[in-house]
Amino acid sequence: MGLEKNTGKTECLKYVLSRMPVAARRIAVTSIGIDGETVDQVTRTQKPEIVLREGMYFATSEMHYRQRRLVAELIDVSNESTSLGRVVTAKALTQGKILLSGPSSAAGLQRWMKQMQDNHRMDLTIIDGALSRLSSASPAVSRSMILATGAAYSANMTTLVQKTAHVVGLINLDLTDDENRSLLGPIDKGVWSIDTNGELKDINKETSLSQQVHLENVDDCKAIYVAGALVSGFLEKVRQNRKLRNVEIVVRDFTKIFVDPQQLRLFVGGGGRVTVLQRSRLIAVTVNPTSPSGYTLDSHELCHRLADAIQLPVYDLLKTEP
Amino acid sequence: MQLKDIIKSPCGIQFMLDRLELQSGFARYWLLNSEMMVTAGDIEAMYGVLRRFVDFITTVDTPYINTLLHKLQCVKDLRTTNAHLHQHAILDDIELFEIKHISLLAADVSRLLADHGMAGVVEIPCLDEVVEILDPDGMKIATFYVYDSYDERLKQLRAQMRKHPEQQEELLIEASRIEDEVRAGLSRRLFAYADAIEQTQNALALIDVSIAKARQMQQLxxxxxxxxxxxxxxxxxxxxxxxxxxxxxxxxxxxxxxxxxxxxxxxxxxxxxxxxxxxxxxxxxxxxxxxxxxxxxxxxxxxxxxxxxxxxxxxxxxxxxxxxxxxxxxxxxxxxxxxxxxxxxxxxxxxxxxxxxxxxxxxxxxxxxxxxxxxxxxxxxxxxxxxxxxxxxxxxxxxxxxxxxxxxxxxxxxxxxxxHEALNIAHSLGIDSQWLELAKQLLRVSRNTI
Known part of the structure; x- marks a missing residue:
């Protein structure tokens, strides 16, 4: 998952693929939507191609399959269409380059992954996420993730560290307790309150749009569940309500949170908590200290400061040791 | 007239289609594009098939039916490929894969049905020769690429690619020329089966639709x-x-x-x-x-x-x-x-x-x-x-x-x-009594004048 174009996501995928034990594990690779273009569609900078190794499985669109530069054996053609044709799944018989453009929706991706696991006994599936489709990083789709960040996201190191730490904070939000998870799991819309006895009451059954949710009459509320997106306006309403000072706000997963860092800090500082129903594991963060405009940050300092802020390993994959 | 023309009819046929558990998208397409039957012979023949499938789903064990349904789920929409076959175009890997896939699938479905005395209920063309063309190594697995065994030169080129990855780009270009020749040859041999492949796909759709209709008959x-x-x-x-x-x-x-x-x-x-x-x-x-x-x-x-x-x-x-x-x-x-x-x-x-x-x-x-x-x-x-x-x-x-x-x-x-029950019914609905009483009085007046 990349936080911005040119943060080195494809470079990271390339690195991961080059170190996979292909002989011992069945590994499948795909991307959500278009990826692996030879030239970045937006900024026109050079992008590395994906090199698959012999024995890896992959899914891409019909169009990109026809442009493959490796020998591959087709194992499936899906009924789902993308703008580049149907999604085909194949096994690489030699190493070689391929443009990846897999299922274009999170639901399609989920179906593909299930099929790969059930019918082709995959041990691991790797998804090249797209910035515009954060949903592919949702725990409903993927169990763990690697986050790519870099100078393209912000050229100011302090801002970059802060903004990245905010996203990492969201990914690492605590899970809510087991009772809440089984209670709220099946609910997919509306805003709900849970009282101290664990009783569920609807605040608004249909929508979580903040203009239509009224919290004035909510009493005895231990937690609020927002099934849709959690936005700043809503968080502000909760914060302004004295009765809800120590409330726990539960969301489905971090991809549903759209609040600015400042707002979240104020809410948490005031005694509130935000938790999730589903959580994916953040394995590592990679950085690309160079922005597409040519500006380069100090790699060593960036890795160090970021690792300090997020308490996770941070790597610059292209760093040449001095 | 086709089924899709009446889908919006206020008679509610949409409801029946919504409750039809079809396994493949192609079966739905095939059903919606089927013509309304207008002869007793056609209709009775269709019900003859349906009767056999009702017996089939009532007498055969569920796991066995589920296996069959799973096979039917794998039926792809081959319309574009079929059109290419009929036009004698050269097929690409994806199309050759689809043809091999449906040929093997049809053989599986035929066997599953024949095992329970259903042989011949729906005529499924035998595509063993198609499978032979697309399965030179006799693996009977529904995967495809231009196999090494089609051409000795391919085998050598690919071996070289694995040994010398740095030469891959040039070797791929050479190999793709040979692959094109192989595909052209394969396509030519498959043209003769264009009708049989189309019939196979339709037969699989008919089986899918018949099982769905049979299950609907039980449910409703x-x-x-x-x-x-x-x-x-x-x-x-x-x-x-x-x-x-x-x-x-x-x-x-x-x-x-x-x-x-x-x-x-x-x-x-x-x-x-x-x-x-x-x-x-x-x-x-x-x-x-x-x-x-x-x-x-x-x-x-x-x-x-x-x-x-x-x-x-x-x-x-x-x-x-x-x-x-x-x-x-x-x-x-x-x-x-x-x-x-x-x-x-x-x-x-x-x-x-x-x-x-x-x-x-x-x-x-x-x-x-x-x-x-x-x-x-x-x-x-x-x-x-x-x-x-x-x-x-x-x-x-x-x-x-x-x-x-x-x-x-x-x-x-x-x-x-x-x-003349409109007033009584309106009364039973709890409609405003002043209005209804007035209507009753007016009715009496008009009757008296008549």
């Missing part, structure tokens, strides 16, 4: 109809599955209806809320289901085959066409009259014609319609609230309010007089 308690020899359709305990499902949610039972009609026009009268429109909807639905080979929602049914079916329901205002409800209705009835003048068998089901105009002209229009649609080739069932002279028409009346509840049963009566 539908019956196998007989074909009527005398032009009269007879239904015992007919019901509308959608209305029944809606009522069941409110714990209300649907009261089934017995009805028979033939070449003599049939006029249904009865109180409001007496289920007249539901009867017409159900008759339309049943006729379509019959001519597309579905189970019929009734305890028993004998149905006459028709060439065309017309269901005119008065409230189809057409804002887009700029027609008022009256104009839209007149146009749709006009189409029925035009059809009746052709030498074809027509079923016309008309709900309260001319209801939106004044009762004087309305009555005249309905009486005249009864006479105009009195041809031997027309079966007419019409509902009305107008008092009209039935002439030759058979009159059926909804029994109506009995002991405070509605009896939807139809009884034959010998005059066209309509029951």
């Amino acid at each position: 308690q539908l019956c196998f109809p007989a074909t009527s020899a005398d032009g009269t359709s007879r239904y015992r305990e007919m019901f509308h599955p959608q209305v029944k499902a809606v009522l069941a949610k409110g714990n209300i039972a649907f009261q089934p209806v017995d009805i028979a009609f033939g070449k003599t026009p049939t006029l249904i009268t009865g109180a409001n809320m007496g289920g007249k429109t539901v009867v017409l909807k159900t008759l339309t639905l049943c006729q379509y289901l019959f001519q597309f080979g579905f189970g019929i929602p009734a305890a028993a049914a004998t149905i006459a085959v028709k060439d065309e079916v017309y269901f005119c329901i008065g409230d189809e205002q057409s804002v887009e066409k700029g027609l008022s409800s009256f104009a839209a209705e007149m146009k749709s009835i006009d189409a029925v009259i035009k059809a009746s003048r052709k030498q074809i068998n027509v079923l016309a089901l008309i709900d309260e014609p001319a209801r939106t105009t004044n009762p004087v002209e309305g009555t005249a229009l309905v009486s005249a319609l009864l006479q105009v649609l009195d041809g031997d080739n027309v079966s007419l069932v019409m509902t009305t609230h107008y008092d009209i002279e039935p002439g030759k028409a058979r009159c059926l009346r909804v029994k109506g309010f009995e002991n405070g509840s509605m009896n939807y049963e139809l009884t034959e009566v010998h005059d066209g007089e309509v029951p």
